[in-house]
């Protein structure tokens with residue numbers, strides 16, 4: 001971990017979020033120590049994107065504070081924020097008018113002075129970011145003609161090129177095929193950065209994140225190491241599925257076996273018992 005990464009703890013205290021006149025999250029406390037990997041999970045509509053957007057400063061909390069390395073996030077100048085946090089949004093794709101290099105080069109904007117088009121370091125950083133996402137040599141291609149998965153990888157390369165101590169991603173495995181889902185997780189594992197990601201794939205969460213925060217019922221209902229949090233009871237009461245964590249017979253790593261969605265009656269009983 002670099003010294004810059006080490007000092008960048010992100011801290012939410014008593015944060016409430018409102019969208020469309022409705023309170024989505026109430027009094028959330030969440031510390032993300034520098035250099036750790038946090039997955040945010042929860043059912044559709046629970047408020048994962050809302051929490052992520054608030055944590056990275058794209059939305060202001062209705063109440064409470066977000067602090068980055070001790071400073072109030074909403075008081076940080078835009079440039080300093082862009083040098084601290086890179087964001088890969090849900091279903092975000094690069095503008096069709098840009099070449100791949102231009103789209104990835106947007107990640108270098110906070111480092112440039114006005115009217116600068118980038119220097120040789122920038123070109124090398126862009127080239128290297130494209131290599132990492134398997135698009136080496138694609139600099140001159142138009143973003144207009146990329147597939148969904150390729151566009152997603154360009155946006156990921158932009159975040160890598162931004163070289164921030166914190167990277168925030170909203171459902172980063174969307175649009176990716178089986179191999180690229182695993183490669184993406186490897187890329188995130190290798191980043192010298194704090195990683196915060198909203199995830200639907202709980203199996204990947206088990207092996208690639210230090211901790212998981214479960215967003216449910218207007219708050220964080222559980223938070224801790226994935227193998228401790230993703231218990232059969234929690235899977236039933238929060239996700240309406242039955243499932244269990246098993247060890248891979250060869251690697252010994254934890255994997256999630258999901259059986260079947262539970263019935264509406266079972267879900268009701270489980271919630272009554274919570």
Ligand SMILES: Nc1ncnc2c1ncn2[C@@H]1O[C@H](COP(=O)(O)OP(=O)(O)OP(=O)(O)O)[C@@H](O)[C@H]1O
Pocket residue numbers: 019020021024042043044045046047048049050051
């Ligand atoms: N701009 C908005 N105006 C009104 N309601 C909104 C707005 N954005 C989100 N919501 C509502 O806030 C709630 C939380 O949305 P959010 O996108 O944070 O959920 P999520 O957990 O990320 O869901 P998903 O897994 O489906 O992506 C949802 O009920 C959604 O309909």
